[in-house]
Amino acid sequence: xxxxFDSKAAPKEAVLTPMAPExxxxxxxxxxxxxxxxxxxxxxxxxxxHQFRAGQFxxxxxxxxxxxxxxxxxxxSLANPLIHTIRAVGAVTKAISKLKAGDTIGVRGxxxxxxxxQEAIGNDVLIIAGGIGLAPLRPVIYQVLAERRKYGxxxxxxxxxxxxxxxxxxxxxxWRARFDMEVLATVDRASxxxxxxxxxxxxxxKKLVLDPDNTVAMVxxxxxxxxxxxxxxxxxxxxxxRIYVSMERNMKCGIGLCGxxxxxxxxxxxxxxxxxxxxxxxxxxxxEI
Amino acid sequence: METLEPILAAxxxxxxxxxxxxxxxxxxxxxxxxxxxxxxxxxxxxxxEFFIIRQGKVALELFSPTHGPITVETLEDGEVMGWSWxxxxxxxxxxxxxxxxxxxxxxxxxxxxxxxxxxxHLGYEMLxxxxxxxxxxxxxxxxQLLDIYGTRV
Ligand SMILES: Cc1cc2nc3c(=O)[nH]c(=O)nc-3n(C[C@H](O)[C@H](O)[C@H](O)COP(=O)(O)OP(=O)(O)OC[C@H]3O[C@@H](n4cnc5c(N)ncnc54)[C@H](O)[C@@H]3O)c2cc1C
Ligand code: FES
Numbered sequence: 345x346x347x348x349f350d351s352k353a354a355p356k357e358a359v360l361t362p363m364a365p366e367x368x369x370x371x372x373x374x375x376x377x378x379x380x381x382x383x384x385x386x387x388x389x390x391x392x393x394h395q396f397r398a399g400q401f402x403x404x405x406x407x408x409x410x411x412x413x414x415x416x417x418x419x420x421s422l423a424n425p426l427i428h429t430i431r432a433v434g435a436v437t438k439a440i441s442k443l444k445a446g447d448t449i450g451v452r453g454x455x456x457x458x459x460x461x462q463e464a465i466g467n468d469v470l471i472i473a474g475g476i477g478l479a480p481l482r483p484v485i486y487q488v489l490a491e492r493r494k495y496g497x498x499x500x501x502x503x504x505x506x507x508x509x510x511x512x513x514x515x516x517x518x519w520r521a522r523f524d525m526e527v528l529a530t531v532d533r534a535s536x537x538x539x540x541x542x543x544x545x546x547x548x549x550k551k552l553v554l555d556p557d558n559t560v561a562m563v564x565x566x567x568x569x570x571x572x573x574x575x576x577x578x579x580x581x582x583x584x585x586r587i588y589v590s591m592e593r594n595m596k597c598g599i600g601l602c603g604x605x606x607x608x609x610x611x612x613x614x615x616x617x618x619x620x621x622x623x624x625x626x627x628x629x630x631x632e633i
Numbered sequence: 634m635e636t637l638e639p640i641l642a643a644x645x646x647x648x649x650x651x652x653x654x655x656x657x658x659x660x661x662x663x664x665x666x667x668x669x670x671x672x673x674x675x676x677x678x679x680x681x682e683f684f685i686i687r688q689g690k691v692a693l694e695l696f697s698p699t700h701g702p703i704t705v706e707t708l709e710d711g712e713v714m715g716w717s718w719x720x721x722x723x724x725x726x727x728x729x730x731x732x733x734x735x736x737x738x739x740x741x742x743x744x745x746x747x748x749x750x751x752x753x754h755l756g757y758e759m760l761x762x763x764x765x766x767x768x769x770x771x772x773x774x775x776x777q778l779l780d781i782y783g784t785r786v
Contacts, residue, residue, distance in 0.1 A: 475782035505782040532777050536694060536702040539732050543706050544776045551709065566781040572772075 362599045365405045365450025370443050371425055376511050379432050380476060381441055382417065384425040388448060393423040397458035398483035399590060399618040403598045404428065404440060405450030412436040413595040413613070415480035416454060420487055426451065429479035429511065455598045457618045460588060461487045464560040468496040470552075472573050474503045474545050474565025478511045480590055480617075481564050485519065496559075498525045499552055503545030503565070506531050507538045526552070545569060546576050556581040562618075564590040571628055574621050584622035591616045591624060637662050637738060644685060646713055646762055654755050661744035667731035673714075680717035680725035681742035686710055689735025693727040705777075706770075707732065716763055718742030 372384040387394070401415045412434075418427030432441040443449060461484055469488055473481050488495055500519060504510050510529060520527040528548045530541035541548065545565070561582060563573050570589045577587050593612050596604040600614035608627045610616065638659050641647050647655060665684070667673055673691060674680055684691075690709050694702040705727070708714050714737075717725050723742060749756035 503782075505780065509782065530707075532780070532782070534704045535700065536692065536704060536730070538704060539690075541707050541709075542692065542704045544773045546776070547773055550712075568776070568779060568781050572776055 362452060362455075363597070365403070365452045367448050368426065368451045370445050370447050370449065373443065373445055376429060377509050380429060380509075380511060381432070382427060382429045383440070383443070383449075384418075384427050385449065385451065386425050394426045394451075394454070395423055396420055396454035396483075398461050398487055399458040399480055400454035400456050401480070401598075401617065402426070402428070402451050402453030402455070403595065404430075404436070405452065406436055406439040406443075407448075407450060409439040410436045411450075411452075411596075412440075413455075413592075413598065415590075415617075417479040417482045418486075420483050421490060429476070429482075431476045452598060455613055457616055459484045459562050459590075459618050460560060464488075465491075465494045466496070468498070468555055468559040470499045470501070470554065470559050470561040472501045472545060472561065472563045472565075474569040475505070475509065476511070477563075477565035477569075477590070478502055481562060482512065482515075484562055489519075489522075489525070492524055496555075499554075500525065500527045501545055501548040501552075502527070502529045503548070503569070504529075504531055505533070507534050507540070528552075544572070546572050549573075549576050549580070554580060554582075556583070556586070559586065561587045563587065567591075567628065574625075584625060585620050587621035588618055589621055589624065590618050637664070640687075640738065641685075645711065646685060646766075650758055654752075654758060657748050657752065657755055658740070658745070661741045661748065662738050663741075665737050665739045667735045667737070669731055669733050669735075671731045671735075673729040673731060673735075673737075674725040674727075676725055676728050678725055679723060680715060681723050683713065683715035683718050683740050683742065683745075684737040685740075686712050686714060687736045687738060689737070690732040691735055692730050692732050694730055695727060702728065702730075706773075713763075713766055716767060718745070719760075719763065 367388040368385040369388045370383055371386050374382045376382055396416045398420050401413050403411045404414050405411045414428045414430055417429040430437050430440060432438045471481050471484060488498055519525055528551060530543050530545055530548055534542050561577055563570050574587050591612050593605045593607060595613050596602045598613045600611045605612040638655055641655055686708055688710050690707055691714055692704045693706045694704050696702050717723060749759060
């Protein structure tokens with residue numbers, strides 16, 4: 345089945361020299377949670393513009409350590425600064441977490457497909473994020489809210505491990521206070537001073553009245569979470585082509601040359617990371633591809 | 634006086650249940666209200682009841698000597714709370730605490746068990762509904778156990 349929307353329409357021309365990193369300088373460093381931080385970067389040359397679409401990623405290069413694929417978490421309508429939210433988990437992301445304002449970092453990109461934000465105009469938008477998965481979806485929220493009248497209902501469901509792991513708390517509060525957006529958060533466990541929801545993110549779906557034929561769901565988080573969410577959406581009569589997920593696999597070249605990110609018949613760096621669910625459903629739970 | 638029958642009939646938990654069976658259940662049901670902070674049940678104590686939350690929020694908590702009360706799940710409007718009343722020893726596995734003012738319909742477990750034993754058709758209808766909820770909660774708990782946001786799984 346052909347997808348309703350084509351999330352592959354990425355601005356490829358933005359990548360001029362795909363293998364050579366451009367030098368950026370850290371302008372701001374903000375700690376989001378105990379292991380996650382947001383970097384605001386500006387080109388060291390002061391000139392380059394960094395256009396991207398919601399869902400795309402860059403390869404961030406910590407000199408002397410290596411590269412990691414990191415989604416762009418800023419506002420697509422602002423070319424600068426370039427914003428990334430990063431969870432320190434391994435060699436590269438931990439090294440990047442030690443950068444300070446003024447330090448330099450290499451950036452290649454933007455790469456990959458994007459969320460179907462334009463194509464979803466006229467529909468309800470259901471955004472479902474788990475953990476660091478809110479970072480690649482934040483550009484969607486900015487874009488949808490910038491043209492709020494073009495969309496139907498807008499829902500954001502967000503799940504994390506504990507209340508301390510919620511990203512962008514200030515923005516979550518602001519979004520929740522809006523009358524034109526429904527925001528529900530849940531955590532896996534909490535102490536009794538947390539008055540919000542406790543339970544996995546799928547439990548939030550029960551609280552919504554959805555119109556599956558007129559809703560586009562965009563889901564990002566750990567792969568198991570995305571599978572469970574997709575299963576529940578399918579139970580609610582969502583078509584597979586109305587559910588979009590962002591796949592994460594280790595990357596090297598980021599431009600479809602090395603085969604490192606091959607996922608069945610597709611390369612995630614080129615054809616993904618954002619896919620309509622009908623394109624990846626057969627691949628999702630596979631151990632080796 | 635407001636009868637509980639139309640409220641039960643409109644609740645998704647009872648969808649498809651015949652008016653005759655609902656009538657049997659109403660005899661075991663009563664309206665209850667808890668203020669924020671009130672305990673509805675305590676771990677290990679007698680649990681001969683279940684609730685349909687009409688409005689509010691309830692936290693299911695476990696007490697840890699080192700961490701204090703830990704909330705493992707919250708339940709809200711329209712959700713069903715409690716199945717320990719179904720099986721001996723009819724004891725609660727969690728503390729249930731109202732997070733905000735909570736209104737609910739309480740079903741007396743002893744009264745219900747009597748009716749379900751007498752009328753196996755009613756027993757089957759109720760069990761089908763509880764098994765569905767238990768399966769949904771089990772599946773959510775498994776996901777929670779995986780700690781999916783903790784490490785790459
Ligand atoms: C398209 C895309 C977008 C991404 N966006 C973001 C983002 O916005 N923010 C962000 O923080 N991360 C993002 N990631 C994830 C990030 O690229 C990875 O976590 C990356 O591996 C980090 O590199 P590292 O050297 O710091 O850690 P690594 O050394 O690669 O280790 C990362 C973690 O994964 C484990 N791990 C590594 N390799 C494997 C393996 N083969 N099997 C199982 N576990 C393994 C390690 O034990 C460690 O816990 C994205 C990934 C992709 C593909
Ligand atoms: S990362 Fe090299 S082909 Fe995708």
